[in-house]
Ligand SMILES: Cc1cc2nc3c(=O)[nH]c(=O)nc-3n(C[C@H](O)[C@H](O)[C@H](O)COP(=O)(O)OP(=O)(O)OC[C@H]3O[C@@H](n4cnc5c(N)ncnc54)[C@H](O)[C@@H]3O)c2cc1C
Ligand code: FES
């Protein structure tokens with residue numbers, strides 16, 4: 001049974017901002033609680049106080065704007081999966097989020113919690129990063145927007161200040177991108193990713209009528225201290241434009257080199273690096289053929 | 292920011308809280324330690340022991356209950372988050388007419404051995420069959436992916452869910468034809 005922490009229940013975002021500005025002890029937010037409560041069970045000193053933000057309605061909305069979608073940090077994975085525009089145009093995001101935990105977990109867990117937890121294996125992070133998402137961070141008197149790529153500083157570490165909260169995830173519209181996500185885990189459900197790869201590709205026509213790649217985004221999960229973009233492989237594919245067998249093979253080799261995995265209980269370094277290349281190859285094939 | 296908007300009550304660091312929620316359509320009002328989960332409240336305070344505690348960490352699904360219409364792990368819902376919710380447990384669901392074919396099918400197909408996972412499996416199956424009238428194998432596996440069983444090997448559970456779906460659809464058809 002859990003013990004030794006206290007709970008605060010701000011009723012609005014403003015109250016939450018006031019609370020974190022004034023609280024005098026180490027705290028965690030309780031959004032879905034699926035990370036926090038598990039951590040507290042293992043390690044009772046993980047937090048002395050929980051700030052329950054699970055019922056703050058303002059944080060739980062998805063809005064469509066002219067060139068962006070704005071996802072409240074309190075949006076649950078299940079709600080994100082049901083949002084029609086994402087089903088249509090963000091296949092990589094949908095694939096990743098539908099693999100998180102189980103139906104029971106996805107009904108509780110939030111997008112903001114997946115980001116706030118800052119695990120290099122956080123499955124929604126890769127696709128969001130590939131789509132160039134940003135997060136809005138608010139304190140009682142500041143408001144800043146940070147690229148998701150710049151938000152994480154290490155496993156469990158972010159640029160979030162003690163008096164800030166993630167309010168929104170800002171997702172640029174990208175109707176022209178085709179995307180996909182793949183992972184390797186111990187098994188299909190309720191498993192932490194050993195390696196995950198997100199790929200988003202934009203295509204245009206060459207002057208000679210053949211297809212060329214005009215936009216490439218690759219994100220790698222669980223193979224570095226944070227989720228990362230594979231910039232070298234992205235650049236290589238963009239420069240080569242045409243997805244010949246040789247080009248794809250070289251991109252897979254490059255991506256395996258960009259990974260900086262560790263060996264841990266779930267897998268070892270060599271396997272993880274190599275699998276980045278394999279998963280990227282699968283995704284390129286899938287996206288190029290699906291057109 | 293105007294401090295008067297802050298109701299002192301909810302901005303105190305609390306050890307215990309009063310919560311109100313609906314449990315199997317009855318109103319419950321109770322004071323519990325803030326560190327209690329919904330599972331603790333059900334089992335230790337309300338003596339509703341049909342909901343099981345396996346892992347206590349969201350992995351096994353033995354504690355599956357329905358909260359506001361969706362299935363969740365009761366071991367991962369903290370007391371503060373229970374307030375105001377509509378909760379259904381195996382005690383309430385098993386008394387429902389449309390759950391009977393599911394329970395009967397679990398018995399008929401021997402989809403239960405030690406029985407520890409069974410309440411959670413029934414809850415997940417009940418929710419699954421409320422979403423899909425005639426689920427595919429893929430939908431059944433996905434729908435039960437948060438529930439572990441150490442005994443049956445799952446095949447019999449999947450068979451039971453399919454049999455229950457047939458029974459439920461047949462029953463509906465009979466009601467329409469009559
Ligand atoms: C059985 C099980 C399986 C899982 N499977 C997966 C999986 O396959 N893939 C995966 O990626 N994850 C998985 N997880 C981890 C977890 O479910 C996700 O990371 C989830 O998205 C966390 O969201 P939450 O709302 O529950 O976060 P919480 O536990 O409420 O919070 C997590 C952290 O984020 C911080 N936080 C929450 N909201 C905010 C905010 N608005 N601003 C700033 N910080 C905030 C909290 O302070 C805390 O440190 C699994 C967990 C369990 C228990
Ligand atoms: S006891 Fe809740 S999931 Fe295992």
Ligand code: FES
Pocket residue numbers: 402403404405406407408409439440441442443
């Ligand atoms: S019947 Fe024993 S765990 Fe499922």
